[in-house]
Amino acid sequence: MTAGTEVAVALAGTGAVVGEAGPADAVGGVAPACVAYPGTVEQAAGVVRAAASLGMTVVPRGSGRTVSWGLPPARCDVVADMTRMNRILEHAAGDLVVRAEAGVTLGQLGEVLAEKGQRLALEGPAAATVGGVVATGAAGPLRLRYGTPRDLLIGITVVRPDGRVAHSGGKVVKNVAGYDIGKLFAGSLGTLGLITEVTFRLHPLAALTAYVTREYDNAAAAAGAVLAAAASPLQASAAEIDRPGPGAPVRAGILLEGNASGVGERAERTAAVLGPGAQISLAAPHWWARRGEGMGAGTAAGTLIRVSFWATELRQVLDAIDMVAVDTGVAPAVGGSGGAGVLYVTLDAGADADQVAMFIRALRAATGHGGAEDPGVLARGSVVVLTTPRAVRSSVDMWGPVPGLALMRAVKRQFDPGNTMSPGRFAGGI
Ligand SMILES: Cc1cc2nc3c(=O)[nH]c(=O)nc-3n(C[C@H](O)[C@H](O)[C@H](O)COP(=O)(O)OP(=O)(O)OC[C@H]3O[C@@H](n4cnc5c(N)ncnc54)[C@H](O)[C@@H]3O)c2cc1C
Structure with missing residues (x-):
């Protein structure tokens, strides 16, 4: 029996639907052996446990729009596709709280909440799943007032890399000692475990x-x-x-x-x-919330860079992007929540890979994301490459210097000593 067949048989025993992987299932170019579609928390736990027991790795997937953002996984044996876990479990309208399975989409949730005049205050793509939104930590224009997914998340259920289920916040409180798992999992890109349920704080729809x-x-x-x-x-x-x-x-x-x-x-x-x-x-301008459209497809689609900074430095950041673009001969489009200190810079797929790499390095230098030796024009900033063609990826550090990397490594080691979940995706190869 091949390793792929062995893992498929083990996964089928969990009750999850298991399918053969095709080229479209590759994550950042790394092809899995199979795709598992759990329908319940227990099946999701079984999938992770079965894979871990065979020494296989698991990469979670929601709608798959941005599953290739970040570094490609060092290994990807099983894709855990969460789209069958698509039930809204509880909408406590009186408490402005909703609990949903991770595969519920923003569009689906929006429709149900709107019936009661409520909303999840994130302007994301309708197809994105709530688990994926939390895992990427992505936020749109409303972040200025309502924050990012981690600010709206009040409870979470996850399958840990050893297959155990952990809850945090919401109505059931059974925390992993010492950790606020919701905050840890927000933006974790699937490296700490599989999100199976989320509970969000809601807001009324604006009249x-x-x-x-x-x-x-x-x-x-x-x-x-x-x-x-x-x-x-x-x-x-x-x-x-x-x-x-x-x-x-x-x-x-x-x-x-x-x-x-x-x-x-x-x-x-x-x-x-x-x-x-x-x-x-009364209508949004055509350019509203344009954040790397078409970048969801990953490596084929061009370069998407997130620049975070103190909002008061907005002018300097815009000037730095302009100056560096001229110096390196690229033509970036820039958009985002300038008032909240986050901009997205996009470069066409056709841009020359060497020039794009030079642009990224120079932008880090100009915004101070090079550390103390390279302070640049800003006191603080980060330039993170969310997605870029392979030719660029091989010559730049996608994350750049990350403060607190040692702590992140320690958390990963404690949660996932066997490196089961999305190994190598995060900063520093975590
Ligand atoms: C306000 C807002 C605006 C956005 N604007 C754009 C835009 O203009 N263009 C664009 O391309 N994208 C945009 N995004 C990001 C985008 O939509 C992401 O695709 C989405 O947030 C992720 O959901 P997904 O279901 O597509 O996850 P996927 O793309 O499938 O996965 C994304 C990441 O999350 C991990 N993951 C997924 N599900 C889970 C889970 N259940 N448990 C653990 N890890 C998981 C994956 O392993 C992967 O690392 C926006 C997001 C928001 C919130």
Whole structure:
């Protein structure tokens, strides 16, 4: 019996559906032996336990949109596809809380919550699963007001790499001693275990939303306006920036939410902050929440870089991106939550790999993400490559220097001494 057949037989014994893996199941170019589709927490636990007992590795998958983000796994024997675990288990509307299986999509959840006038305050793609959203830690424009998935997560159930089930928060409290597992698993890219259920804090749907937008011919003016609006008492829910290419006008957009009369007045006052030419609209501008569209396919799709910084340094970051783009001869598009200190930089798949690698290194140097020897223009910043073609990946460090790496290694060792879960995906090969 081949190793692939042996693991498929062992997994089938757990009650999970098991399928042969095809080329589309590869993760970052690493092909698994099979794909398991658990339908319950017990089956999910069985899958991880069976794989671990055979010395096989497991890579979790939600919708698969961004499963190849991060480093390719050092090994990928079993893909644990969570899409059969797609039940909304409890919507306690009175408590503004929902508990859902990890394979529930944002679209599915949104529809159910909307019936009760509620929402999960994350503007993600409808196809993304809640488990995947927590595992990637990705957040859209609403992060300015509501934070990231880890801020909205109040409970989680996970299968640990040894196959044991652990709960944290929510209604059942049975924590792994000393750890807040929800916070640990948020952004963990499947390296610590399999998320099977999540409990989120909800918010009421806004009765009315308005977008106040303006184009500026320079980054300084746009950054100043976005930061002024974000810091004002106008209670912006989002403060976004978009620049389609170097030298192009910089767009600023502020989202306001609330009741009809309040939003109208706040929109007028926000327009005054953005200055002459600001427009108020009930619909989002076409560039809203554009974060590396088409980058979900991974290595074939180009380069997506997340730049995080103190929001007050927005102008310097935009200037640094421009300067480095000119120096290295690439043409990045930039967009994101400028008012919350997160921008996404995208480069076309056709961009020259050497130039892209130079751009990434130079941007790290210019934003201070090189450590003390290389302080750059900013006191603090991080430039993380979420996805990039293989030719670039082989010559740059996707994560760059990561503070607290030793601690992260220790946590991984404690959770996953056998290196069962998504080995090698995270910073420092964790
Ligand atoms: C507000 C917001 C805006 C976004 N905008 C965009 C965009 O414009 N373009 C874009 O491409 N993406 C965008 N994303 C990210 C994107 O949608 C991710 O694909 C999504 O968040 C991940 O869900 P998924 O089901 O696709 O997970 P996958 O892509 O299948 O997996 C992503 C990662 O999570 C891990 N994972 C998945 N499920 C689990 C689980 N149950 N337990 C443990 N680990 C797991 C995987 O191993 C992998 O490392 C956005 C996300 C948010 C929240």
